[in-house]
Amino acid sequence: xxxxxxxxxxxxxxxxxxxxxxxxxxxxxxxxxxxxxxxxxxxxxxxxxxxxxxxxxxxxxxxxxxxxxxxxxxxxxxxxxxxxxxxxxxxxxxxxxxxxxxxxxxxxxxxxxxxxxxxxxxxxxxxxxxxxxxxxxxxxxxxxxxxxxxxxxxxxxxxxxxxxxxxxxxxxxxxxxxxxxxxxxxxxxxxxxxxxxxxxxxxxxxxxxxxxxxxxxxxxxxxxxxxxxxxxxxxxxx
Amino acid sequence: xxxxxxxxxxxxxxxxxxxxxxxxxxxxxxxxxxxxxxxxxxxxxxxxxxxxxxxxxxxxxxxxxxxxxxxxxxxxxxxxxxxxxxxxxxxxxxxxxxxxxxxxxxxxxxxxxxxxxxxxxxxxxxxxxxxxxxxxxxxxxxxxxxxxxxxxxxxxxxxxxxxxxxxxxxxxxxxxxxxxxxxxxxxxxxxxxxxxxxxxxxxxxxxxxxxxxxxxxxxxxxxxxxxxxxxxxxxxxx
DNA sequence: CCAAAAGTGTTCGTACTACACCCATGC
DNA sequence: GCATGGGTGTAGTACGAACACTTTTGG
Numbered sequence: 001x002x003x004x005x006x007x008x009x010x011x012x013x014x015x016x017x018x019x020x021x022x023x024x025x026x027x028x029x030x031x032x033x034x035x036x037x038x039x040x041x042x043x044x045x046x047x048x049x050x051x052x053x054x055x056x057x058x059x060x061x062x063x064x065x066x067x068x069x070x071x072x073x074x075x076x077x078x079x080x081x082x083x084x085x086x087x088x089x090x091x092x093x094x095x096x097x098x099x100x101x102x103x104x105x106x107x108x109x110x111x112x113x114x115x116x117x118x119x120x121x122x123x124x125x126x127x128x129x130x131x132x133x134x135x136x137x138x139x140x141x142x143x144x145x146x147x148x149x150x151x152x153x154x155x156x157x158x159x160x161x162x163x164x165x166x167x168x169x170x171x172x173x174x175x176x177x178x179x180x181x182x183x184x185x186x187x188x189x190x191x192x193x194x195x196x197x198x199x200x201x202x203x204x205x206x207x208x209x210x211x212x213x214x215x216x217x218x219x220x221x222x223x224x225x226x227x228x229x230x231x232x233x234x235x236x237x238x
Numbered sequence: 239x240x241x242x243x244x245x246x247x248x249x250x251x252x253x254x255x256x257x258x259x260x261x262x263x264x265x266x267x268x269x270x271x272x273x274x275x276x277x278x279x280x281x282x283x284x285x286x287x288x289x290x291x292x293x294x295x296x297x298x299x300x301x302x303x304x305x306x307x308x309x310x311x312x313x314x315x316x317x318x319x320x321x322x323x324x325x326x327x328x329x330x331x332x333x334x335x336x337x338x339x340x341x342x343x344x345x346x347x348x349x350x351x352x353x354x355x356x357x358x359x360x361x362x363x364x365x366x367x368x369x370x371x372x373x374x375x376x377x378x379x380x381x382x383x384x385x386x387x388x389x390x391x392x393x394x395x396x397x398x399x400x401x402x403x404x405x406x407x408x409x410x411x412x413x414x415x416x417x418x419x420x421x422x423x424x425x426x427x428x429x430x431x432x433x434x435x436x437x438x439x440x441x442x443x444x445x446x447x448x449x450x451x452x453x454x455x456x457x458x459x460x461x462x463x464x465x466x467x468x469x470x471x472x473x474x475x476x
Numbered sequence: 477c478c479a480a481a482a483g484t485g486t487t488c489g490t491a492c493t494a495c496a497c498c499c500a501t502g503c
Numbered sequence: 504g505c506a507t508g509g510g511t512g513t514a515g516t517a518c519g520a521a522c523a524c525t526t527t528t529g530g
């Protein structure tokens with residue numbers, strides 16, 4: 001087959017998670033920004049932010065770029081989710097979408113553009129979306145919840161330093177269930193990925209909690225296949 | 239950006255695993271078939287079997303098709319691995335490759351085409367490959383080893399029925415380390431995915447082992463995102 | 477009987493859970 | 504002091520690793 005005749009468009013889309021209080025429960029929960037489609041197919045429906053992959057940008061760069069363009073956000077975590085390539089997922093056209101998922105901090109999400117055509121939704125309570133995007137978000141949510149339990153990605157929702165309670169609340173928001181503070185503390189302390197600082201947070205009506213930060217000698221951005229090779233890598237995105 | 243000007247070629251490649259005795263140790267180990275490139279870039283080097291994605295075939299179909307074309311094999315397991323899209327991974331061209339990994343049975347692998355331009359290699363002892371294919375195989379091996387420990391994919395290397403020792407030997411071949419027969423038995427029995435049959439294998443100079451088969455009510459092919467939604471699915475590829 | 481692999485029992489250590497309890501601060 | 508969350512201790516349980524032991528066949 002000649003490449004010129006391939007006729008397949010290559011897109012990226014990104015599921016961008018931030019934590020916000022859920023309107024029903026008041027508890028913190030994952031939210032995502034969606035953009036309203038102006039043209040057909042699926043004109044008028046909400047869809048994941050995305051766009052075509054440029055000639056001279058990698059897939060991850062393309063994801064970061066259109067994330068920045070549509071929401072003015074820079075992710076603290078970005079990882080490939082899956083490549084969706086069913087023939088009929090876009091009517092008339094043939095589009096293969098490489099989907100990424102990203103985490104951003106709540107403060108950033110506050111500043112994010114929001115308007116007629118960009119709006120944030122609670123990730124587990126979405127309207128009908130364009131294309132196969134409902135399925136994609138479900139999968140991204142599953143990945144987020146699975147991965148938060150065995151990796152350090154929760155950190156991407158927080159700033160440089162944080163208390164163990166703040167970290168636990170991130171886990172609780174993602175998993176949507178309460179965690180035992182005592183056991184959570186021991187688990188995370190024994191994982192060896194956390195460094196206690198001397199600073200404490202004063203001003204609360206209780207014993208001041210210690211601030212922690214992550215051990216920066218461990219990678220936070222998922223490099224895909226590469227991250228399993230190298231062991232001494234130190235690059236970290238804040 | 240107009241799609242017509244995108245100028246990105248979309249390919250699939252597949253890492254196909256079969257188990258064969260390793261020449262050094264004599265122990266069973268993962269092998270993969272590679273094809274020799276005839277043209278530049280990387281002419282003369284070995285590479286993963288692959289090809290362009292057709293206009294009217296899904297990514298998984300494309301993987302299965304070129305797997306059949308290059309090795310005359312049909313996989314018992316097929317799953318997407320990762321989409322590789324760095325700008326410079328192919329000199330001059332811009333190629334995005336969606337890579338799949340597949341498992342085939344040893345008997346099938348015996349019949350597989352092998353010749354001047356198709357040859358099997360021990361997966362952990364490869365020559366320098368074309369493109370970024372060495373990295374890809376490393377990643378696929380990592381995925382295989384990780385997944386064999388928590389899922390039922392080992393079954394894809396075996397026939398309809400098998401003894402627990404045969405199943406254990408598959409795990410040992412993949413993980414390249416011996417497993418305790420007693421503990422392995424209990425683990426797999428308590429997982430509830432195995433059904434004992436009445437048949438036993440006689441003729442050995444020892445107590446005849448019972449034959450087992452997998453509970454077919456559980457999916458073997460990885461449907462990607464979809465497999466996490468449905469719970470009652472029953473489709474199985476033998 | 478012996479060899480060899482199938483299959484069972486038992487002990488030990490680790491890790492997670494639940495929950496009682498003490499500590500340090502603001503008011 | 505007292506309320507509030509920070510932080511520690513501890514007993515119960517589940518699960519995997521290690522390994523001794525019994526069972527059933529062929530020779």
